[in-house]
Amino acid sequence: MKKLRVVVLMHEDLIPPDSLDGYSEIEINEWKTEYDVVSALEELGHDVLKLGVRDELGPLRAAIDNFKPDIVFNLLEEFRGEAVYDLNVIAYLELRGVAYTGCGPRGLLLARDKSLSKQLLSYHRIRVPRFVVCRIGRKIRRPRGLDFPLIVKSLTEDSSMGISQASVVHDDATLAERVAFVHDRIKTDAIVEQFIDGRELYVSVLGNTRLTVLPVAELVFRRKPPDGILIATTAAKHDVAYQERWGVDVKRARGLPAEVEQKLARIGKRIYRILGLTGYGRIDFRLSREGEPYFLEANPNPEIARYEEFASAADAAGMTYEQLLERILRLGLQRTY
Template sequence: MTNRRILVLVRDGHVPPLTLDGVTEDELTPWKAEFDVCETLRRLGHDVLPVGVYDDLAPIREALRDFQPDITFMLLEEFHGVVTYDFAVISYLELMQQPYTGCNPRGLLLSKDKALSKKVLSYHRIPTPRFAVFPYGRKTHRPKKLSFPLFVKSVIEDASFGIAQASIVHTDEALAERVAFLHDKTKDDVIAEQFIEGRELYVGVVGNTRLTTFPAWEMDFGKMPDDVARIATRTVKFNRKYQEKHDITTRAADDLDAATADRISKICKRVYRALSMSGYARMDLRMTSEGGIFVIEANANPNIEYGEDFSESAEVAGIDYESLMQRIINLGLSYKAAWMAT
C-alpha cells in the first residue's frame, strides 16, 4: 500500500484533535465521524491534513497549493449552510484537477434532490412511492392519484430534518398544514409521497463501475407504541434516551432469504447507476409484508463513522473499518473524472 497525502474537508469547527484525551462523549458526538476517518487514515500510514470549511473556498485552494494532496477526502456535507452545495465543492475539486473520495458532482446533484431523483427512478421503472411536489409559495393541492396516508418532507434536507410523527398525514387539511410548516421552515419546496407500511432497510453500495452491495441493515423500532408510525424521525435516529426507552436499534436484516437479498442488491445497483453515483452511497428502502421493495431515497456520501450502519454492514461483509477507508481512498483515486481525458 502506498502512503498518501490526504486532505480531509470537514465543516468549520469539526476539525478533530489528534487524540481523545480529556474529550467527553457529548463533545465528541458532533465530529466523531471526522475523528474516526482521520485517526484511521493516520493509522494506515497516510499523511492527513483536516481543514475546516464553511463559506470560503480559500482554505481549500491554499491547502491544495501548500499541502499538494494526492487525494481529498470529502466529509463536507454543506457549504455556507446549504446542503445542496456539496456538489459545487466537488466540482471545484474537479476544476482544480484534484482526485476526491465519494460521489461525483452529477450524482450528488441528482441524489440530493428527492423530487428529481424520483423522476429519474420512475423513468427507469425502479419502484418508488408515488409522490407530488408542492412548490414554495404556492397553495397545496393534492393530485387525485395521490392517496393517503402520505409522508411529507423537505425536497432537499437530509438527516431526517423536519421529520416527525406529524409528517404522516391522513387528510387534506393535515397535508396543507404540514406543507405550510415545512415551507416556512426550509423556504423551499416540499414533497409528499405515499407512505409505505413495512420494514425500513438501509443498503450500502460501493464502487465506480463495478459495484458491491453490503448486507441489508434494518431499523428495529423496538417497543414503540402501537399508535405511532414506524418512521425514522429525528427523535428515533438521534435521541439516545428515547432509543433506550423504546429499545430502538439498527441491526443486520439477517432473516432475508437469498432471493430477496439478491433482489434488493440488484435494485440498489440500478439506483446507483441511474443516478450516476460513484464512490459510496446508502440506499433507503421500505419492504412491505408481501415482499414489495420501494426505494425511498439514495444518499451519496453517507455517515461512515465507526460503529454506524454503513461501516457495521461492511464489517458483516468481511471488510473491517481500516479496509473500508482504504477502499474509499482507492475508489477516489481510480475514478475517471472528465479532466483526466484532456
C-alpha cells in the first residue's frame, strides 16, 4: 500500500501521548485505541496527524484545508456530548469529498437506534428479543407478553454504557427504577428487552460490498461473579480491576456446532447489509440455551484497539493488526457514495 496522509479523528480528551512511559494501565485504558491506531499507522510509514474535536468542526475543516489528507481514520464516537451526532461529522466529510474509514451516516443512524434496527431486522424475519421503548417523560407500560426477566439499556448509547447487573430486572418495581436510572443518569430513552439466557457472541465483519466474516468470538468469565448473571456490563467492558478479578475476556467461541457458526456468519452478513454498514462492524448476539441466535445490536466502527474483540477476531483469521488497519484504510478509499 502506498504511504498516505492520514488524519486520525478522535475526541479531544482522548489524544494519546507519543509514548506509554510513565502511564498506569488504568490511564492507558482510556485512550488505548487511539494510541494503538496512531502508533501502528506511523510504524507502517504513513504521515499521521492526530486531531481531537469536541463540539465544533473548525479544527477538522482546518486540517482538511492545510494537511490535505488522503483519508480520515475515524475514531470519533460522539460530538457535542451526543453519541448520535457523530454521523453528522461523517456527513461533513462526505460533503467535502474526503475519504474516511468505517461506517457512513446511514449505517450509523440505523445501527445506533436499537429500536429502529430491531424493527427493521424483525421485518426481514431475523430473530430479535421482544422489547418496548420507554421515552423520557412518558409512563412506563410493559406490554402483555413481555415477561420477566428483562434487561434495561440506553436506546442509543453503546459500549455497554449504563449496563450493570442491576440492569436485569425481575419485577415491575425494579423495572421502573432502572428505566428511571437510564433517563436520569444516561439522559436517553430506554429500551427494555426480553433477557435471553445463554452465551454472548460477537460476529465481526469487514467490507463494503464483498464481506468477510471473521471467526465468532465470545464474552467469557473464567470465574463467575457472585450475582451470577454473565452479561457485558460497563465494568466487564472497561474496568481493568473487574476484568482481572473475574477473568473477563473475549475469546474465539469454542464448542459451537458447525451449523450454528455458519448460521451466525450468514445472519451477520444479512444484518450488516440491511443496516447499511460499511468498512467494518460487529454484530452482537445472544445464543439461547436452545441454540437460537437473537440479534442484540450492531456496532459500526467497533473498538479496534490491539488485542480487543475486533483485532483478536482478525488475528484468529490470520491477519496481523497492521494488516487489519491497512484493510480498513483500503476499504475507506474504495468506498462509493
